[in-house]
Amino acid sequence: MPILSQTGPVARPDGLRRLLPGLALVLGLALAAMVLQRATGSAALSPMVVAMVAGIALRNLAPLSPALTPGIAFAMRRLLRGGIVLLGFRLTFGQVAEVGLSGLAVIAVTLVATFLFTKAAGRMLGLDRQLSELIAAGTSVCGASAVLAVNTVTRGRDEDVAYAIACVTIFGTLSMLAYPLLAGPLGLDAAAYGLWTGASLHEVAQAVGAGFARGEAAGQVATIAKLSRVILLAPLIFALGAYARAKGQGGGGAAPVPWFVLGFVAAIAVNSLLPLPAVALEGAQGVSTLLLTMALAAMGLETHVGRLRAKGLRPLALGALAWLFVSGLALALVLLSR
Numbered sequence: 308m309p310i311l312s313q314t315g316p317v318a319r320p321d322g323l324r325r326l327l328p329g330l331a332l333v334l335g336l337a338l339a340a341m342v343l344q345r346a347t348g349s350a351a352l353s354p355m356v357v358a359m360v361a362g363i364a365l366r367n368l369a370p371l372s373p374a375l376t377p378g379i380a381f382a383m384r385r386l387l388r389g390g391i392v393l394l395g396f397r398l399t400f401g402q403v404a405e406v407g408l409s410g411l412a413v414i415a416v417t418l419v420a421t422f423l424f425t426k427a428a429g430r431m432l433g434l435d436r437q438l439s440e441l442i443a444a445g446t447s448v449c450g451a452s453a454v455l456a457v458n459t460v461t462r463g464r465d466e467d468v469a470y471a472i473a474c475v476t477i478f479g480t481l482s483m484l485a486y487p488l489l490a491g492p493l494g495l496d497a498a499a500y501g502l503w504t505g506a507s508l509h510e511v512a513q514a515v516g517a518g519f520a521r522g523e524a525a526g527q528v529a530t531i532a533k534l535s536r537v538i539l540l541a542p543l544i545f546a547l548g549a550y551a552r553a554k555g556q557g558g559g560g561a562a563p564v565p566w567f568v569l570g571f572v573a574a575i576a577v578n579s580l581l582p583l584p585a586v587a588l589e590g591a592q593g594v595s596t597l598l599l600t601m602a603l604a605a606m607g608l609e610t611h612v613g614r615l616r617a618k619g620l621r622p623l624a625l626g627a628l629a630w631l632f633v634s635g636l637a638l639a640l641v642l643l644s645r
Contacts, residue, residue, distance in 0.1 A: 451472045
């Protein structure tokens with residue numbers, strides 16, 4: 308019996324029994340990716356990216372059974388939203404206050420300017436709105452998580468999502484390796500370096516890795532600055548959803564209201580106001596990582612390599628431009644704020 312069928316109809320999940328085959332597959336891919344990351348201890352080896360790549364490989368090397376389709380679709384939608392809500396337990400409003408007004412200004416201006424610049428550059432390069440928007444979100448906010456979250460209102464194709472995540476992974480990893488080497492020549496102290504890192508690196512893991520590479524103080528500032536940036540994902544998604552509904556974008560109807568973002572904000576509020584035990588927070592963060600990794604594995608299983616190749620190098624060029632812009636602008640603003 309083949310693993311996959313490329314011609315079977317897409318079925319809606321209507322019972323646990325129908326979901327189990329697909330969910331078992333994406334869970335297996337996610338767990339394998341997480342074990343690999345822990346075994347290597349590399350912050351650059353994101354389990355979400357590894358799971359997506361494994362899913363793409365499986366999708367394009369063997370035909371998938373139609374029995375897997377309901378579970379894969381469930382992971383791409385319901386599990387994704389659950390993972391994003393649980394991301395809120397990594398943050399508190401107190402952490403935002405620690406960054407200070409000048410630090411928050413650096414983060415907010417960098418995020419908005421990078422998003423708008425990337426969208427404009429995508430239009431100049433002749434790219435689809437959806438792909439440009441996903442690359443913009445991943446670069447300006449928080450990498451793969453932002454790409455997945457924003458796609459709930461952008462409604463890009465699976466290949467758009469895969470390409471956007473590839474861009475933020477490549478260029479974010481380059482920054483993680485290069486930033487510690489640049490801190491000395493640029494004359495950045497621990498606080499300035501940490502703010503630059505948190506305001507410009509793509510993934511949380513990349514920002515944390517690059518921050519602590521320059522010491523404990525720099526790592527703490529980078530982590531808080533990056534998490535403060537993640538909070539801005541909520542207003543960004545609401546704004547994009549409102550704009551899409553106003554413009555009638557979204558593939559045959561008004562874009563949905565991203566109500567799950569309210570859950571994300573509520574999780575931040577709970578984590579800020581209640582003394583949650585460490586084991587509960589660690590559990591929520593672990594489940595969030597697992598759900599998002601499963602969602603990316605499912606995304607990979609729906610991605611055709613041939614369609615990625617057909618997009619050419621222009622999306623990669625856009626990712627490079629966005630990377631240089633966010634790095635340069637954040638550095639300039641940090642230097643000006645000192």
